[in-house]
Amino acid sequence: MDHEKGNVTHRLQAVNPLVPVPRGPVPVIPPASPRRKVRVTVDGREISVPEGTTLLDATRAAGIDTPTLCYLESLTPVNVCRICVVEVEGSRTLVPACSRKAEDGMVVKTDSERVRLSRRLILEFLASSVDVSTSPQVRAYMDRYEVHPERFGPSQAPSDGRDQARAGVHITSDGSQAAAVAQPVKADNELYLRDYGKCILCYKCVEACGPDAQNTFAIAVAGRGFDARISTEYAVPLPDSACVYCGNCIGVCPTGALMFVSEHDLRKAGTWDESRQTSTETICPYCGVGCTLTLHIQDEKIVKVDSPIENGVTHGNLCVKGRFGWQFVQVREKTQSGGDAS
Amino acid sequence: MVLRVLCGESSSSLLQARVSIFQGKETFVDAHFTKDHPTAAEQQAVDSVLGVPHSGWKGGPRRPDRDGHSAVNGHRLGADRHLLLPVLHAIQARMGWITPAALNYACQRLNVPPAEAFGVASFYGLFSVTPRPPCVLHVCDDIACMTRGVEDLCRSVESQLGPAGSPSLNGKATWLRSPCLGLCERAPAALMSRAGEKPAEKVVAPASPQSLLSKLESFANATIEEPPDRFEASASAPQASQNGHSRLVLLRRVGRMDPASLDDYRAYGGYEALRRALNFGGSWVVREVLNSRLVGRGGAAFPTGKKWDPANQPRYLVCNADESEPGTFKDRVVMEADPYSLIEAITIAGTALGCERGYIYLRGEYPLAGERLSHAIRVARERGYLGTNILGRGVDFDIEMRRGAGAYICGEETALFNSIEGLRGEPRSKPPFPTQVGLFGKPTVVNNVETLVNVLLIVQEGGESYAAMGTLGSTGPKLFCLSGHVARPGVYEVPFGTTLRELIEMGGGVAGSGQLKAVLLGGAAGSFVSPAELDTPLTFEGTRAVGASLGSGVVMLFDDSVDLRKILFRIAAFFRDESCGQCVPCRLGTVRQEELLQRLNHRKPMGSVEAELGLLKEVGQVMRDASICGLGQTASSAIESALRRWQLF
Numbered sequence: 007m008d009h010e011k012g013n014v015t016h017r018l019q020a021v022n023p024l025v026p027v028p029r030g031p032v033p034v035i036p037p038a039s040p041r042r043k044v045r046v047t048v049d050g051r052e053i054s055v056p057e058g059t060t061l062l063d064a065t066r067a068a069g070i071d072t073p074t075l076c077y078l079e080s081l082t083p084v085n086v087c088r089i090c091v092v093e094v095e096g097s098r099t100l101v102p103a104c105s106r107k108a109e110d111g112m113v114v115k116t117d118s119e120r121v122r123l124s125r126r127l128i129l130e131f132l133a134s135s136v137d138v139s140t141s142p143q144v145r146a147y148m149d150r151y152e153v154h155p156e157r158f159g160p161s162q163a164p165s166d167g168r169d170q171a172r173a174g175v176h177i178t179s180d181g182s183q184a185a186a187v188a189q190p191v192k193a194d195n196e197l198y199l200r201d202y203g204k205c206i207l208c209y210k211c212v213e214a215c216g217p218d219a220q221n222t223f224a225i226a227v228a229g230r231g232f233d234a235r236i237s238t239e240y241a242v243p244l245p246d247s248a249c250v251y252c253g254n255c256i257g258v259c260p261t262g263a264l265m266f267v268s269e270h271d272l273r274k275a276g277t278w279d280e281s282r283q284t285s286t287e288t289i290c291p292y293c294g295v296g297c298t299l300t301l302h303i304q305d306e307k308i309v310k311v312d313s314p315i316e317n318g319v320t321h322g323n324l325c326v327k328g329r330f331g332w333q334f335v336q337v338r339e340k341t342q343s344g345g346d347a348s
Numbered sequence: 349m350v351l352r353v354l355c356g357e358s359s360s361s362l363l364q365a366r367v368s369i370f371q372g373k374e375t376f377v378d379a380h381f382t383k384d385h386p387t388a389a390e391q392q393a394v395d396s397v398l399g400v401p402h403s404g405w406k407g408g409p410r411r412p413d414r415d416g417h418s419a420v421n422g423h424r425l426g427a428d429r430h431l432l433l434p435v436l437h438a439i440q441a442r443m444g445w446i447t448p449a450a451l452n453y454a455c456q457r458l459n460v461p462p463a464e465a466f467g468v469a470s471f472y473g474l475f476s477v478t479p480r481p482p483c484v485l486h487v488c489d490d491i492a493c494m495t496r497g498v499e500d501l502c503r504s505v506e507s508q509l510g511p512a513g514s515p516s517l518n519g520k521a522t523w524l525r526s527p528c529l530g531l532c533e534r535a536p537a538a539l540m541s542r543a544g545e546k547p548a549e550k551v552v553a554p555a556s557p558q559s560l561l562s563k564l565e566s567f568a569n570a571t572i573e574e575p576p577d578r579f580e581a582s583a584s585a586p587q588a589s590q591n592g593h594s595r596l597v598l599l600r601r602v603g604r605m606d607p608a609s610l611d612d613y614r615a616y617g618g619y620e621a622l623r624r625a626l627n628f629g630g631s632w633v634v635r636e637v638l639n640s641r642l643v644g645r646g647g648a649a650f651p652t653g654k655k656w657d658p659a660n661q662p663r664y665l666v667c668n669a670d671e672s673e674p675g676t677f678k679d680r681v682v683m684e685a686d687p688y689s690l691i692e693a694i695t696i697a698g699t700a701l702g703c704e705r706g707y708i709y710l711r712g713e714y715p716l717a718g719e720r721l722s723h724a725i726r727v728a729r730e731r732g733y734l735g736t737n738i739l740g741r742g743v744d745f746d747i748e749m750r751r752g753a754g755a756y757i758c759g760e761e762t763a764l765f766n767s768i769e770g771l772r773g774e775p776r777s778k779p780p781f782p783t784q785v786g787l788f789g790k791p792t793v794v795n796n797v798e799t800l801v802n803v804l805l806i807v808q809e810g811g812e813s814y815a816a817m818g819t820l821g822s823t824g825p826k827l828f829c830l831s832g833h834v835a836r837p838g839v840y841e842v843p844f845g846t847t848l849r850e851l852i853e854m855g856g857g858v859a860g861s862g863q864l865k866a867v868l869l870g871g872a873a874g875s876f877v878s879p880a881e882l883d884t885p886l887t888f889e890g891t892r893a894v895g896a897s898l899g900s901g902v903v904m905l906f907d908d909s910v911d912l913r914k915i916l917f918r919i920a921a922f923f924r925d926e927s928c929g930q931c932v933p934c935r936l937g938t939v940r941q942e943e944l945l946q947r948l949n950h951r952k953p954m955g956s957v958e959a960e961l962g963l964l965k966e967v968g969q970v971m972r973d974a975s976i977c978g979l980g981q982t983a984s985s986a987i988e989s990a991l992r993r994w995q996l997f
Contacts (some may be wrong), residue, residue: 085777085931085976086930086931086932086976087931087932088931088932088933088974088975088976089932091973091974099972099973099974099975099981100973100974102777105777106779120969120973123966123969123970123973124933124969124970124973124974127933127937127966127967127969127970128932128933128970128974131932131933131936131937131940132932132936134936134940135936135939157954157963158940158943158963159943159947159954170478172473172476172478172513173470173471173472173473173475173754173755174473174527174754174755174925174926175473175513175524175525175925176921176924176925178917178921178942178946179943179946180946180947180949180950180952181942181943181944181945181946181947181949181950181952182947182950182952184940184943185939185943206932207929207932207935216464222380223379223380223461223463223464224380224461224463225463226461226463226464226466226467227467227772227929228463228466228467228470228471229470229471229929230470230471230472230473230755230926230927230928230929231924231925231926231927231928231929231935231938232924232927232929232935232936232938232939233929234928234929234930234935237463237466237467237470238463238466239382239448239451239452239462239463239465239466240448240466240477242382246382247380247463248379248380248461248462248463
């Protein structure tokens with residue numbers, strides 16, 4: 007121990023004499039007591055995982071790619087999309103892998119006919135009611151599960167009455183068109199857009215706005231059933247709401263329903279091209295927290311900013327400055343090249 | 349633009365939004381409220397539940413003497429959130445809708461973010477988040493009322509008041525179609541509610557096209573003092589007014605005693621069971637319930653003894669009185685005619701299990717039951733049957749009643765917890781089960797009204813002799829809700845094992861055309877059986893054997909004049925309306941199920957009828973397999989059972 011401590015002290019002094027020398031022994035984190043292991047059979051293969059592991063992690067440990075939509079490592083599982091369902095022997099219904107804990111002796115099937123049917127229909131339900139064109143994730147799953155949303159008929163035309171829908175009331179149609187959430191884009195501020203015609207109601211933005219990240223609670227799920235929707239109080243525009251424009255909701259949105267205005271404008275102009283984009287990691291220049299930023303750059307211009315979810319400082323979250331306060335970079339560039347500073 | 353906002357160079361709208369968090373707020377709480385100020389009426393409505401705010405921390409004016417050197421924060425700040433639903437009820441009853449200013453004031457008082465409170469308010473069918481006339485006529489157009497001419501009723505109402513939801517009677521009233529109001533024995537049924545300084549609710553059942561409008565008019569104008577709703581045993585529980593009355597056990601007091609009088613209740617043997625339970629002790633009660641092999645009467649048929657495990661150290665006992673399954677009204681009859689029996693049963697269960705508090709979650713559409721129960725709770729507390737030191741035995745236990753607000757899903761136990769806690773009534777994922785993590789995150793026992801009332805019998809007779817009644821797999825007596833095309837609809841008490849045929853005969857046989865076409869067992873989440881299956885014994889195991897379920901005890905008859913397809917369309921519409929919208933299989937499956945049926949209805953199948961029926965089966969399968977809760981898992985059950993038995997398309 008003493009020998010090690012000496013080494014540390016020596017190294018610190020060697021690196022920087024201004025760093026204070028720790029007095030006394032360096033605190034050591036006690037080793038975690040080993041977690042009990044449970045044995046689970048996944049698709050015929052027996053694996054052993056620590057107690058408390060979810061079935062999702064267990065299947066991933068077994069090398070199986072279980073699809074997820076509403077699940078994110080940094081958020082509390084809400085298990086609402088149900089696409090991660092797996093079959094557990096002895097269970098009457100399928101169980102959500104993202105939140106169900108592995109138990110000793112569980113026999114799990116991740117690709118049975120029942121599981122595939124559920125996943126296929128869930129994707130068909132979503133694709134026939136939601137615009138999934140900007141969600142590569144959903145589209146990849148659709149290919150994997152041979153999804154045919156057209157089995158439910160052509161999707162309904164956009165309607166602007168969704169914010170006024172009353173709980174427990176709907177107009178029964180003749181069924182020739184599949185009810186859809188298509189609606190006008192909400193453009194009420196200059197930073198990001200809310201295109202709820204692309205919303206699969208995964209609850210991620212609500213969680214990120216609320217207790218899982220930002221604790222702002224500007225948005226919540228309102229309404230009921232098919233009319234359930236993400237909304238501010240009385241659907242007021244964002245500038246009148248509690249929104250602080252941290253953009254953490256955009257960071258977790260899996261379908262592009264929440265989108266930077268910069269990205270939306272490029273997509274509208276037809277010039278958005280991810281194959282031409284590069285990403286650069288840097289540190290946010292504003293405060294002392296030191297958030298990692300990932301700048302997405304197309305044609306030498308920043309088109310959006312996010313933060314890696316696995317980053318220990320941010321866990322993918324940023325504030326308004328890091329997320330949106332990067333225009334000055336572009337302005338400086340303009341000054342140097344054209345000398346026309348504003 | 350962004351740069352300017354960040355540097356504070358311009359007063360753009362974004363900047364104002366940020367700054368307004370700190371400015372113009374009469375609150376210490378670091379949360380964003382809106383700028384709406386409540387009127388005196390709005391403030392009164394909220395204060396009627398919460399009392400006058402005593403500090404700036406709770407939405408009141410700042411009092412430097414009190415607030416200057418104290419802080420309310422952390423858990424305590426949001427600890428009153430469970431009062432959100434009662435507050436919303438008060439706002440709705442006073443203002444006629446949930447106004448932005450009243451909601452904002454409620455949010456300040458309870459420290460709930462306005463967006464979340466709006467999410468809760470917009471979840472319930474009885475609340476309106478848009479302006480609405482003060483008087484609302486809810487006309488039940490559900491399946492039981494469909495057998496009693498509700499379409500004519502709705503047509504007549506529509507011709508006089510205009511389309512559903514539009515203001516009429518000089519903007520004083522409007523009418524809405526409603527899911528089952530639980531008044532099936534007196535179908536067709538309607539419920540009137542009036543907001544204002546003297547809010548009121550009144551049931552009209554049976555409602556006739558001729559008289560309904562004049563009743564609505566006088567109710568909307570509040571011209572005459574309305575006589576309060578009354579319970580009529582002859583109309584709701586025909587057995588209770590017949591000769592066979594002496595054989596009844598669960599219904600033995602129904603129609604005999606004054607439901608408001610505790611002395612009357614005691615004269616009919618009331619509170620003997622509580623004394624016995626306190627004499628013998630909690631573990632004795634629990635053992636007797638286990639020995640009785642009592643199973644839950646709410647619909648899921650779960651063994652009550654398994655829930656009643658003191659090892660779990662349950663903190664709360666919740667009585668699920670959110671009876672919303674179409675065709676079910678047995679709990680309403682018990683609560684209206686014999687409210688003290690439920691209060692006594694909850695007291696026995698709560699004290700036996702060592703619970704701290706009992707909750708009754710009552711369906712919002714049951715005004716009379718609500719009145720009776722709150723009266724009974726008040727009187728029982730005054731007379732020492734509730735509260736501290738019950739019957740001088742040193743036991744403390746109290747009951748709180750909460751009213752739902754028009755959401756079938758809140759009958760699901762975990763959705764019910766969320767509803768009490770002031771959250772949206774969305775079911776939770778299970779496991780963990782309520783016995784481990786329930787109301788307010790604590791171990792909780794949830795039982796149906798009828799289940800609890802059976803506990804009185806078990807305590808008085810002992811578990812073994814209770815189990816001698818009924819069959820091996822289904823012990824005790826059972827209440828059935830007989831409705832539809834039957835001569836004498838109402839609640840019937842029979843021992844388990846009575847056949848469907850015998851029950852129908854007790855109800856005076858098939859009414860309408862006299863030719864039976866189908867019987868719906870267990871409600872919208874149950875299943876249809878055909879006249880060939882009338883000899884099925886009404887037990888859990890007997891109905892399971894024919895691929896049906898008893899559910900909550902619904903027995904609804906349809907004569908051969910009924911177009912069963914219309915009944916299926918109504919059931920499909922019901923599930924679409926009542927899905928909470930949380931999980932994809934149910935939120936969209938119920939919509940696609942209804943669309944598929946409507947395509948068949950309009951003879952516009954995509955591809956062949958067989959292909960459509962195949963797709964319908966797939967939709968049913970994924971709802972059953974992948975939905976979070978029982979609503980989605982049973983949303984296709986009645987429809988599939990009908991399609992298995994009859995070729996309807």
